[in-house]
Amino acid sequence: MSTIKDIAAEAGVSVMTVSNVIHNNYARVSPATAQRVREIMARHQYVPNMAARSLISKFSHIIAVLLPVWHGSAASMLLDPYTGQLVGYLEELLREKQYYVMVCSFQQADEVLTLQQTWQMDGMILVLPHEDAITRDLIQRAQAPLVVFDRYYEDLPMLSVCLNDRLGGYTATRYLLEKGHRKIGFAAPTIYESSVIQDRFQGYLSALSEYHLQTKKDWLFDGVVHQEGGEAVAHALSQMSDRPTAIVATEDLLACGILKGCQERGMQVPEDMSVVGFDDSMPAQLITPRLTTIAQDIRQKAATGVQQLFHAMEDATYRNAHAVLDIRLVERQSVWDIRHAGAGADS
Amino acid sequence: MSTIKDIAAEAGVSVMTVSNVIHNNYARVSPATAQRVREIMARHQYVPNMAARSLISKFSHIIAVLLPVWHGSAASMLLDPYTGQLVGYLEELLREKQYYVMVCSFQQADEVLTLQQTWQMDGMILVLPHEDAITRDLIQRAQAPLVVFDRYYEDLPMLSVCLNDRLGGYTATRYLLEKGHRKIGFAAPTIYESSVIQDRFQGYLSALSEYHLQTKKDWLFDGVVHQEGGEAVAHALSQMSDRPTAIVATEDLLACGILKGCQERGMQVPEDMSVVGFDDSMPAQLITPRLTTIAQDIRQKAATGVQQLFHAMEDATYRNAHAVLDIRLVERQSVWDIRHAGAGADS
DNA sequence: AAAAAAAGTGAAACCGGTATCATGAAAAAC
DNA sequence: GTTTTTCATGATACCGGTTTCACTTTTTTT
Numbered sequence: 001m002s003t004i005k006d007i008a009a010e011a012g013v014s015v016m017t018v019s020n021v022i023h024n025n026y027a028r029v030s031p032a033t034a035q036r037v038r039e040i041m042a043r044h045q046y047v048p049n050m051a052a053r054s055l056i057s058k059f060s061h062i063i064a065v066l067l068p069v070w071h072g073s074a075a076s077m078l079l080d081p082y083t084g085q086l087v088g089y090l091e092e093l094l095r096e097k098q099y100y101v102m103v104c105s106f107q108q109a110d111e112v113l114t115l116q117q118t119w120q121m122d123g124m125i126l127v128l129p130h131e132d133a134i135t136r137d138l139i140q141r142a143q144a145p146l147v148v149f150d151r152y153y154e155d156l157p158m159l160s161v162c163l164n165d166r167l168g169g170y171t172a173t174r175y176l177l178e179k180g181h182r183k184i185g186f187a188a189p190t191i192y193e194s195s196v197i198q199d200r201f202q203g204y205l206s207a208l209s210e211y212h213l214q215t216k217k218d219w220l221f222d223g224v225v226h227q228e229g230g231e232a233v234a235h236a237l238s239q240m241s242d243r244p245t246a247i248v249a250t251e252d253l254l255a256c257g258i259l260k261g262c263q264e265r266g267m268q269v270p271e272d273m274s275v276v277g278f279d280d281s282m283p284a285q286l287i288t289p290r291l292t293t294i295a296q297d298i299r300q301k302a303a304t305g306v307q308q309l310f311h312a313m314e315d316a317t318y319r320n321a322h323a324v325l326d327i328r329l330v331e332r333q334s335v336w337d338i339r340h341a342g343a344g345a346d347s
Numbered sequence: 348m349s350t351i352k353d354i355a356a357e358a359g360v361s362v363m364t365v366s367n368v369i370h371n372n373y374a375r376v377s378p379a380t381a382q383r384v385r386e387i388m389a390r391h392q393y394v395p396n397m398a399a400r401s402l403i404s405k406f407s408h409i410i411a412v413l414l415p416v417w418h419g420s421a422a423s424m425l426l427d428p429y430t431g432q433l434v435g436y437l438e439e440l441l442r443e444k445q446y447y448v449m450v451c452s453f454q455q456a457d458e459v460l461t462l463q464q465t466w467q468m469d470g471m472i473l474v475l476p477h478e479d480a481i482t483r484d485l486i487q488r489a490q491a492p493l494v495v496f497d498r499y500y501e502d503l504p505m506l507s508v509c510l511n512d513r514l515g516g517y518t519a520t521r522y523l524l525e526k527g528h529r530k531i532g533f534a535a536p537t538i539y540e541s542s543v544i545q546d547r548f549q550g551y552l553s554a555l556s557e558y559h560l561q562t563k564k565d566w567l568f569d570g571v572v573h574q575e576g577g578e579a580v581a582h583a584l585s586q587m588s589d590r591p592t593a594i595v596a597t598e599d600l601l602a603c604g605i606l607k608g609c610q611e612r613g614m615q616v617p618e619d620m621s622v623v624g625f626d627d628s629m630p631a632q633l634i635t636p637r638l639t640t641i642a643q644d645i646r647q648k649a650a651t652g653v654q655q656l657f658h659a660m661e662d663a664t665y666r667n668a669h670a671v672l673d674i675r676l677v678e679r680q681s682v683w684d685i686r687h688a689g690a691g692a693d694s
Numbered sequence: 695a696a697a698a699a700a701a702g703t704g705a706a707a708c709c710g711g712t713a714t715c716a717t718g719a720a721a722a723a724c
Numbered sequence: 725g726t727t728t729t730t731c732a733t734g735a736t737a738c739c740g741g742t743t744t745c746a747c748t749t750t751t752t753t754t
Binding site: 001047048049050051052054055060062065080081083084087088091092095100101102103104105114117118119120227253256260263282283285286287288 | 574
């Protein structure tokens with residue numbers, strides 16, 4: 001563990017010369033000296049100390065990837081296949097640019113602010129697989145550039161990356177309508193508190209209204225999450241007299257729970273109950289029947305967020321941007337075509 | 348962003364006194380002074396700078412959680428529900444002790460060593476959802492305490508946390524035998540290169556030998572991974588004349604792929620093909636029929652690893668420990684009882 | 695040939711803490 | 725009453741880099 005001084009001493013130059021070599025400051029050091037210093041560094045396996053560097057330069061090269069603790073269970077924060085994949089891509093993209101990822105669960109904005117200060121974090125990325133209460137607070141009080149995934153507030157300057165969620169909700173619903181469904185429900189972890197789910201919901205409503213249809217209060221399932229939530233929905237459906245023939249679910253795992261719950265309660269899927277999910281994550285391929293879902297390009301999403309972050313780190317005036325990414329429908333077998341009572345999606 | 352000097356100046360004391368207050372060094376500062384300084388720190392929202400601290404103290408309070416890049420695709424590194432959950436628990440446990448998690452994907456030991464040096468990482472945790480080539484190299488060359496999950500080398504001093512994998516393989520196989528199965532296959536991402544899978548395999552073999560049975564070369568599926576791998580196994584099975592009646596698969600997703608692939612090829616599951624998985628991760632509950640699997644306590648696993656790590660950080664002689672955690676069989680519906688041809692596991 | 699500019703290098707201060715040791719005052723021991 | 729010990733606090737060096745600026749030497753300009 002040699003320091004810059006050891007290298008300088010061995011090369012017979014000052015530490016400044018070594019520093020200039022490290023930073024490829026060609027204008028300030030002769031090629032011959034640079035070459036000699038580089039060899040000595042290689043031989044010693046010299047690596048600069050980030051603590052010393054960031055102490056004076058004020059750049060830590062650390063990016064916080066913030067994962068809100070959900071329902072008091074920090075443990076499940078990365079369980080979500082979508083979140084895991086997104087974090088994986090973020091790490092990859094940031095590392096390319098010599099930035100490093102610190103994953104941090106948190107419950108309050110204060111925690112994050114303290115964290116940011118202690119580590120002098122250059123930027124922060126908020127990954128929101130689910131609803132949380134503190135995003136707004138954090139956006140307003142953040143001391144470093146902050147990019148938020150899957151949430152936006154129109155009245156707040158912020159950097160965000162979302163999907164075209166309205167189109168997503170619309171596309172899912174429209175697809176069901178075109179397959180002949182007229183009684184279509186909607187299930188989500190929280191319909192009214194999340195901007196993106198609200199958008200999906202609005203898309204759902206507008207597709208219905210194009211067919212001069214309305215939703216029904218009983219067909220709206222709010223506060224249902226993951227597979228358990230989906231099974232609860234299935235239970236409710238099984239008890240219902242005027243039951244919808246299809247459900248739009250805002251996450252795949254929820255959709256899978258509905259399918260599975262319906263099956264276990266003796267319904268045929270998709271014949272008796274069709275479902276469209278969101279995300280195209282791993283469960284979509286695992287469930288029988290395979291899930292028709294609104295897919296997103298997670299890698300592109302990560303790249304967009306990183307781009308925004310770096311833009312903001314370079315330009316202090318860039319603090320308001322809202323990226324909206326495309327979605328696409330992935331057609332599989334979880335939707336029944338009730339027009340000709342054909343077999344699944346491809347009839 | 349006030350510094351320790353600002354606080355000291357305002358309190359009319361030296362920086363050392365402030366430092367002692369921060370570290371609750373009761374013996375070195377009077378209660379009255381401590382109180383006064385604390386108030387000023389609170390008012391300024393003072394937070395110590397980790398870079399400055401670690402520069403001199405040599406403790407960064409950073410723990411690297413290393414995730415090997417798998418098949419050149421960094422992206423999928425956290426996709427695995429098991430890995431995600433483990434990382435989540437690790438973050439939670441480390442944060443409690445004021446240590447912070449840097450997630451790092453990597454391909455070569457050199458990368459890690461460089462990383463460890465630049466950040467002066469206090470410790471490293473290697474999470475190995477799958478086989479990799481460089482673990483051995485890394486263990487030998489690590490400059491900081493390193494805890495390895497799910498891998499061990501008998502000839503190398505190292506800190507590791509594994510399951511009782513031999514018992515796991517044995518239990519899964521024994522269970523199938525007791526349900527009347529006599530033709531039992533084994534599927535794994537790599538049977539011969541991973542210590543833990545080798546253990547599971549040995550457990551499988553020893554259970555068979557208790558019944559005076561042997562495996563058959565055709566019933567061993569090596570190099571099959573995830574759902575796709577499982578579906579490939581299913582394909583192979585469907586082509587087979589003398590086909591096993593049950594398979595032990597070393598990961599849930601693989602097991603699920605087999606079940607799903609068999610279904611799609613017209614077999615009845617579990618009637619025509621029973622499967623036992625490993626991990627009890629999310630897919631186990633999602634598949635139809637729900638998967639019988641060898642479960643592990645991931646939280647306990649994380650806690651054990653963290654414990655080893657801290658022990659090693661405090662005691663430089665503690666560099667060789669091998670924790671073996673219990674497993675348990677979770678009985679669900681993916682195994683057919685062929686003795687009385689009853690319905691599923693509970694007949 | 696003298697003056698100006700550029701290139702190459704180094705000295706010293708500095709970032710924000712911690713470690714070490716010194717200092718002065720009060721308390722305890724003799 | 726003097727000496728010793730304890731207690732509370734401070735002065736200073738230091739960690740390993742970067743920034744700033746000064747200093748030579750060489751090259752270019754006039």
